[in-house]
Structure formats: C-alpha cells, structure tokens
Ligand SMILES: Nc1ncnc2c1ncn2[C@@H]1O[C@H](COP(=O)(O)OP(=O)(O)OP(=O)(O)O)[C@@H](O)[C@H]1O
C-alpha cells in the first residue's frame with residue numbers, strides 16, 4: 001500500500017537530519033541548523049519533533065506520543081497514527097514500553113532509561129529571542145558565551161513579580177556551556193533534564209535541532225538569593241494519591257467542582273493499577 | 287606612567303573614501319581627550335575603530351590591560367575584546383536608543399554589565415543599580431520603569447549609569463549631548479564632568495560642539511577629511527589655534 005518511504009521522509013532527508021542530531025549530541029545544547037521539510041501537518045503541530053522522530057525510528061521501535069502528559073489528545077493521537085501508518089511501528093501508551101517518546105510540554109514522571117529517546121517538539125528554540133531580536137547577535141552571544149542577558153530576564157522577573165515568575169521554558173545551562181530553552185515544559189520538569197535517556201529537540205519552523213546526551217549536566221539558571229525552585233502544587237493527585245507528580249487542574253462537573261490529577265496519564269493509571277488511591281480515586285473510574 | 291591608550295597609524299577606508307587616516311596619539315590615565323571637526327571629518331569612524339566596533343585597515347590600538355599590561359586591542363580575539371568592552375571600557379552613544387535596551391527596566395539596564403561579568407546576587411545587583419541611578423540623578427522609584435518612559439536627558443543619564451557601573455577605566459563618548467535641548471545639555475555636561483573627575487576616568491569625547499570640549503577635555507584633537515590637523519591643550523587650541531582650519535572652526539562656532 002505504501003506510497004511513502006519508511007517513516008515518511010526519504011532516506012537522504014533522514015541522513016541530513018541524523019547528521020544534525022549527531023552534531024547536536026557532540027555539542028550539547030548547541031542549536032544545529034537543518035533544512036526542515038514540509039510535513040503533512042501544520043507548523044505548531046510538532047513538525048520539528050516529527051522529523052526528528054522519523055530520522056530516529058527503526059522498524060523494531062515502540063513509539064509513544066504525549067501532549068501535556070496525555071496520550072489521548074488530538075495532537076498526540078494524530079502523530080501516533082501518522083507513524084503507525086508511515087512506519088508501521090508498534091505504538092504504546094506505556095512509558096516503560098516505549099523506545100522513542102515524542103513529547104510536547106512534559107517529561108514523563110517515571111525516570112527514563114538508557115534505551116529510550118525523548119523527542120521534544122519545540123516552538124521557539126532560541127532562549128535569548130525575547131531579549132535580543134537579532135539572530136546574528138544571538139548566535140554571536142552563544143559563540144562567545146555572552147549570557148549576561150539571560151540573567152537580565154530573570155532579574156526583570158524578580159523586579160516585577162517578586163520572584164522568578166518564569167514557569168515554563170525555564171532556561172538552563174547545559175554541561176557548563178550553552179544556555180538552552182528546554183521547550184515549554186513546566187519548570188517542575190527541569191530536574192528531569194538530567195537523564196539516562198538521549199533527549200532530542202526539534203524546531204520545525206525555526207529549523208533547529210539540539211540535544212542533551214545521557215547523563216549531561218543541566219543547570220537551571222537562577223540567583224544566589226533567588227535559587228531555582230521547581231515548585232509543585234501543594235496537593236497530592238486526587239486519583240492516585242501521588243505527592244511528587246505534576247498536576248493538572250480539571251473541572252469535574254458543570255457546577256465547577258475541581259480536582260488536581262497527574263498530568264502524566266500513564267503514570268497515574270499505572271499507580272492506580274498497582275492499588276494506589278487518591279481522595280477521589282474510588283469515585284472516578286480509572 | 288605608561289599611557290592608558292596608545293594609538294599609532296590608525297587608518298580606515300570605506301572603499302576609495304577615507305574614513306580616518308594615519309591617526310596617532312597617547313592618552314594618559316585620568317585624561318580626557320576631545321575630538322572635534324566638522325561633519326564627515328572622521329570622528330565617529332576613529333572612535334568606532336578605537337572601541338573595536340569597526341575594523342581599521344592599518345594601525346595599532348595599544349591598551350594598558352589590568353592583567354597583562356599593554357596589548358594591541360586589534361590583535362585580541364573577539365571574546366577578549368568583548369570582555370574588555372563590558373569591563374574596562376564603556377561606550378556612550380549619541381542616541382540613547384543605541385546604547386540602552388528599551389524593553390528592559392532601568393534597573394535591568396544598569397545591572398546588565400554586572401550580570402555579564404558574573405554577578406549572581408539579585409539584592410546586590412539591585413543595590414548597585416539604585417546607587418548608580420542616584421549618581422545620575424534618577425529617582426529610586428523609577429528603577430522598574432522602562433527607558434521608553436524617560437525623557438531624552440534621562441535616557442542619556444541612564445546610558446551613562448549603565449556604562450559606568452562596572453567601574454571602567456576608559457570611556458568612549460560620541461556626541462553625548464547631541465540631540466538634547468540646550469538646558470538639558472548643560473546639566474548633563476555638568477554631571478559627566480563630575481563623574482569623570484570623581485572617578486578619575488580617562489575618556490575620549492567626540493563632538494562638534496566646542497562648548498562641550500571646553501568644559502570636559504584636557505586635550506583636543508582637530509580633524510579634517512580624516513586627518514588630525516592640530517592637537518594640543520584644549521585652552522591653547524581654542525584660544526590660539528594654529529591651523530587655518532582650526533581658526534575657521536573656532537571663529538565660526540564662537541559667532542553662532
Ligand atoms: N559606513 C560607511 N560607508 C562609507 N563611507 C562612510 C561610512 N561611514 C562614514 N563614511 C564616510 O567617512 C567619512 C567620515 O565619516 P564619520 O561618520 O566618521 O564622520 P563624523 O566626523 O563622525 O561626522 P558627523 O559629525 O556627521 O557625525 C565621511 O566622508 C563619511 O561619508
């Protein structure tokens with residue numbers, strides 16, 4: 001049936017992307033330009049991540065896609081279906097079974113392993129963009145490690161809000177060298193950027209790929225008197241009782257009742273399957 | 287005492303046109319050098335070549351660095367030159383928009399150089415920013431305002447604070463009072479003079495306004511068509527100009 005090459009992209013394009021990935025792995029946190037291809041989905045739907053996944057997938061892989069931690073959003077479902085169709089790979093919703101996980105906005109709660117690759121969809125790869133609109137200048141700043149401006153952003157945060165108010169896409173320094181935007185994950189996830197898994201970041205519209213190899217040092221930027229705080233809502237998950245997971249607030253009925261539940265749906269379901277129950281766990285079916 | 291800055295045979299061409307040609311001078315610690323000349327005489331070209339913003343075609347710019355003594359700035363690597371640019375050197379642009387970050391608060395503007403050289407304590411940075419805003423006569427409560435909400439004179443004073451906060455030894459100024467109202471100019475000049483004297487700064491000030499050099503500069507260099515045609519102590523040059531062109535310059539300005 002297939003009119004496509006394996007995983008949609010032709011072999012030459014995949015080789016080009018793999019070269020960019022290898023360069024990214026060799027220079028952790030450095031944004032490698034690549035010739036982004038048109039994908040059969042609009043920008044903003046993770047075309048950068050999809051191209052990186054396509055270049056990494058092999059027929060033996062098991063693929064998982066999450067969007068804000070969930071496997072069942074439109075975006076996640078369509079990307080998963082896309083590779084089911086174009087690569088014929090196995091898919092899963094279980095973090096521990098997946099060999100490649102494409103994600104938007106979250107890092108799975110369960111620690112990843114050396115046998116896994118986490119692929120991030122990145123909208124804006126340049127952490128200095130908000131402060132310095134010129135691409136030529138931001139490249140020079142990276143080249144010369146001229147990162148004072150990054151702390152100016154944090155300074156502005158504190159002066160305006162009394163604390164570092166950046167809650168997503170919180171900037172990090174990778175292996176003591178490049179300042180990197182970890183994509184719009186919550187800062188709660190930043191500590192998980194130091195991982196056993198290979199992490200790859202793809203920005204389609206901006207045509208950049210970057211990487212954090214396994215066991216790379218990743219430090220969230222801060223001030224001595226305003227240290228980085230990953231912060232967490234002061235509740236356990238209402239469904240599984242987890243106290244250490246990132247929670248989403250969900251509205252449970254038309255009277256506006258709310259509860260906080262794990263944003264990582266697989267993590268929550270696994271805990272409930274293992275017998276953990278939160279305060280609302282009995283009332284809400286798993 | 288060795289010169290802080292020693293310039294030899296500095297030449298910059300724009301294609302066939304001369305920007306500045308064969309400029310040489312010594313600047314000693316604590317000294318303020320004025321560069322005057324009509325529009326197009328090469329003042330900005332020279333200043334930008336000295337400050338490392340433009341690459342000259344020939345010449346040497348030898349700076350007495352803290353760590354290693356005299357070194358030719360033009361032979362330094364880009365990171366070394368940049369480091370100099372945010373520590374020992376300062377550059378005040380004529381247009382404050384070129385020297386400020388308009389979308390960053392006044393405090394952030396002043397703190398940037400501190401953070402660029404490794405300051406990582408918010409409270410300390412803020413304290414120093416407040417101190418410097420005070421020194422350039424900007425009220426404490428404006429620290430979180432953006433410079434776009436400031437008057438032209440305030441913007442220029444903020445630019446000066448932002449530049450001086452790291453205690454530079456050499457300040458380049460290109461028409462620091464240009465584009466401001468006369469009364470604002472006078473106040474700014476007073477302020478600059480006070481800071482320069484108190485901090486013992488060395489400075490190179492480009493202007494076509496002889497009143498500015500009269501007030502600020504110890505020595506004067508007169509430029510025409512890219513060449514230095516006369517140098518000397520400021521009062522000497524202004525009161526007893528030797529070159530015919532300088533005589534013209536002095537008399538025409540005095541008549542204005
Ligand atoms: N980027 C450029 N390309 C070509 N020629 C230039 C350039 N910049 C300056 N020049 C020329 O070099 C000469 C010196 O210009 P410069 O801007 O240094 O003069 P200036 O003394 O600063 O003048 P002003 O008082 O108007 O600021 C002029 O003839 C000018 O036209």
Ligand SMILES: [Mg+2]
Nearest residue numbers: 329330331460
């Ligand atoms: Mg000029």
Ligand SMILES: [Zn+2]
Nearest residue numbers: 237240262268
């Ligand atoms: Zn849960």
